[in-house]
Amino acid sequence: MNPGEAENCREDMEIDGNGPEMPAQRHVDIMPDGFNANYLKAYYGKVFPHSDIFKWMCYGHDGKHPGCDPTYLSRREFSFTLDNDIYLRFQSYTSAYELESSIKEKCPFKIDIGPVYSVNPAKRHAYAQTGDNVFTPVERELIFDIDITDYDDVRFCCSGADICLDCWPLMTVAIKVIDTALRDDFGFIHILWAYSGRRGVHCWVCDAKARRLSNEQRASIADYFRVYKGNENSNKKVSLVGPVLHPFLARSYTDVLRDFFEGKMLLSQNILSTEEKYEKILDMIPDESVAAELRGKWQEMRKAYGSKDDINVVRWEQLKSLLCSAKLKHIQGLRRCIEEIIFSFTYPRLDMEVSKHMNHLLKAPFCVHPKTGRVCVPIDPNNCEEFDPTAVPTLSQLLQELNMSGSRADMDDELDRTSLGRAVRYFRSSFLQPLLRSCKEEIESAYNSRLQQSKNNLSW
Amino acid sequence: MQSLGTRRVYHQNDAVSTLPLYRSAPPLEVRLEDFEAFAVDRLRVLKAISDGLSRGKKPEEMEKLVEELWKTHMKQPKLSEAGNKDVISHFVLRLVYCRTEDLRKWFLSMETMLFRYRFKLQSPEAQRALMADLDLPYKAVNTAEFESVKDKVSQVARSIVQPPPTEDAKFYKVPFEEVPELVASRRVYIHQGNAYVAMNQVVSLVVTQFRSFLSKALILTNRKWTSSIKEQEKDRLTPIVEELSTSYLGPDYSQPRESAEISLKDIDHLAKSSFPLCMRHLYEKLKEDHHLKHGGRMQLGLFLKGVGLNLDDALAFWRAEFSQKVGAERFDKEYAYNIRHNYGREGKRTDYTPFSCQKVISSTPGVGDHHGCPFRHFSEENLRAALGRMGVGNRGMDDIIDKVRNRHYQVACTLTFEAVHGSTCDAGINHPNQYFIDSQKVLQSKLLEYMSIKDAEETIILLANISNCEPAHHVKQKNF
Ligand code: SF4
Ligand SMILES: [Zn+2]
DSSP states (O other): OOTTHHHHHHHHHHHHTOOOOOOSSOOGGGOOSSOOHHHHHHHHHHTSOHHHHHHHHHTTOSSSSTTOOTTTGGGEEEEEEOTTSOEEEEEOOSSHHHHHHHHHHHOOSEEEEEEEESSOGGGHHHHHTTSOOOOOEEEOOEEEEEEGGGGTTTOOSOOTTOOOTTTTHHHHHHHHHHHHIIIIITOOOOEEEEEOSSSEEEEEEOOHHHHTOOHHHHHHHHHHTOOBOOOTTOSOOBOOOSSSOOHHHHHHIIIIIHHHIIIIIHHHTTTTSSHHHHHHHHTTOSOHHHHHHHHHHHHHHHHHOOOSSOHHHHHHHHHHHHHTOGGGTTSTTHHHHHHHHHHHHHSOOBOHHHHHOTTOOEEOTTOBOTTTOBBOOEEOGGGGGGOOGGGSOBHHHHHHHHHHTTTOTTOOOGGGGSTTHHHHHHIIIIIIHHHHHHHHHHHHHHHHHHHHHHHHHHHO | OTTTTSSOSSOOOOTTOOOOOOOSOOOOEEEHHHHHHHHHHHHHHHHHHHHHHHTTOOHHHHHHHHHHHHHHHHOOSSHHHHHHHHHHHHHHHHHHHTSSHHHHHHHHHHHHHHHHHHHHTSOHHHHHHHHHHTTOOOOBOOHHHHHHHHHHHHHHHHHTTOOOOOTTOOEEEEEGGGOHHHHHTTOSEEETTEEEEEGGGHHHHHHHHHHHHHHHHHHHHHHHIIIIIHHHTTTTHHHHHHHHHHHOOSSOTTSOSTTOOBOHHHHHHHHHHHOOHHHHHHHHHHHHHSOOOHHHHHHHHHHHHHHTBOHHHHHHHHHHHHHHHHOHHHIIIIIHHHHHHHTTOSTTOOOOOOOOHHHHHTOOOOTTOOOSOHHHHSOHHHHHHHHHHHTOOHHHHHHHHHHHHTTOHHHHHHHHHHHHHTSOOTTOOOOHHHHHHHHHHHHHHHHHHHHHHSOOOOOEEEHHHHHOOOHHHHHHHHHO
């Protein structure tokens, strides 16, 4: 058991409230929206990209090259949450056929992917009996989990598990900031972003060196991304110290956060529209007299406001020009305060624990969320603005599409007949193929150097 | 890391540096008397470092502390003798601390801390010499490349309130994985997987290498201990080391939370030696019934968290018991949540703190409950039986019961502590976790006492024979 199951547990409980409805015989056209076990069976039978998931999890160890590690896949933990609330951990598979038939047979409501262990996790007890404590995670993608419920204090349109197109862009911002840093700063290449099916996004960093990071190294990356230092009882949740920002923060700020806050969020969330909301921001100003001056202006303005400019924008400009004004130069931290406000509202909020430990489980892409019925599709970070969570294909929609075209037997790829086709094609071409190419190269070069070594040994 | 020491198997210190890397034990002859005395002195230094850390001392304070500790405990009239004492004491403790995971962990982190601050106290030349000794595979960034990153590097320096680098500043380009602490605090510029490490930050780099080397060496020492030393030295050293291990319980648990950790397999042992009665009782009931009701789970669960059981181990611990009664699946479904909740991982994510005596005493256990304070909630008969099992003799027993009758439960608990440990507890017991910490302190000081009063025997030990365990050395031998 590991901390990773916090998320699972939450999701498991959501399953509880989901009474399976079993319509006896229904016309294909009036398939009800939502989620049930029968739909899921059909989904796993005809749509779920089993072989792509298999190839991904093999990381090139598919037995085709003499340098392959035949035990690799079998050491990976899968875990299933079944419809009758049974939770199966430490499942492992040795072949594509085994994996696929197990998924089809068990029809899990949720599939989680765990680490690759030192030994086959299903046989861990046998190893435990040998006395050596050899059961330990040895490889795991570097993962990130961003959940919009963690933004509840800065979004006013929805709360909890709800999302809408006004708050979803916060996720887009998170993807941009983290994705850029993972690539430019840390030099990772094989990164998969996926919709969590309901209220957030998951990130899988799959480069060989990412998979082999120690917990300490994972924690250091998570901390590199962390700017929140406050707690529930302190007003300021972001604390930026030092006369300038670290290049990573500065770049995130000028490239993403500032424009998003000023150009979008200020208006979409009406951040300065009411007293209740603007007080939150005034609380973040370190100097009480400056805050009072703005408060006075804004209260006055409410009475006589007739301008056609947006009130949020007008107030924000006032705040900025006051905080930057020359007469207040002597007050420490005022300018920095503008950045701090923007960071508090927009900077990605990661679930740190998920990223810090190798043995955390994370829901597999292409699962179906049992509450929303939506598929956990990949998100292209380069076009993440275009991603619309409310337009993600649902289970019932997919099956309907499949049934509609059911008569056309000439189509051999079931997948292409559904709106999931595009998502799977993206997964293959932008993520899987480049990944497998570099896996093969790595296996090849490791094999060659081993060969070289043994030759040298012989000549000795 | 594989480059460590591949060139020189027997490494002799560079004259310029007074900080050894402890690659291999020097072929020195050590009197058994010194063998112990040196180790005790070094242990004092390590323990004080551990205390300093648990009190939250800042890096600058730690640096001063280490400097003073070293002067006080490790100085010898002659420089060469001081060097020998340093190396000898390190290898002796390596032997004592190689034997369990917990001991290794504690020793590793304290020795690394000591090394870190001693490294910072070295002159720049000595530091460079040490880096050369470590065979770090990193090159200083050349001028052209430095130009290309100069702005960013200066920006980082300013962001952490450091003067910008001068024109001739030396930077090392290293994979970011090698300097996790600098990455975590955003104290380096990172580009395409490489961190640009300033000369005054190389301590992180050196420390990472040192730590990883020592970590491997400890495992090898352990192997060598079990495979040969234990047997070869069965008449001289083994009794000493074994004796130490029975009277010494492990890492310093005076850090109540976060920093200290205990592992699953130690709980049983610790429950007997250092749990207060309330927790011992819950623990025993859990083992017996494989179940505890909510109040008991909270009281014991938070206590264990305070003692240093991490979330993963806590889940494993509770699951191991509960699954015998309700099955693992039901445990995962119904109880795991509760345990994560205690660790602040679920629901509101607040961190729950372990209960104080006051809270435990004022609780109201109902039918089927085992939580609460035995001094208050047990019948006299049951209390006597429980105290008897803890090893309280007849004389102490009556004093304790007397206090209980007068409703001085915490005083009764304090007397119990004193009776069980054979030492005073002046502060009194206010918190179950304090009981635990104080108990551990007593048991540890008994160890130190033991070490220092041990009679000096006129035996000569060839230190190198027993503790020469260099990873690189092994690799090398295999190749031939
Ligand atoms: S006095 Fe405190 S520590 Fe002692 S048994 Fe009672 S609750 Fe536990
Ligand atoms: Zn919304």
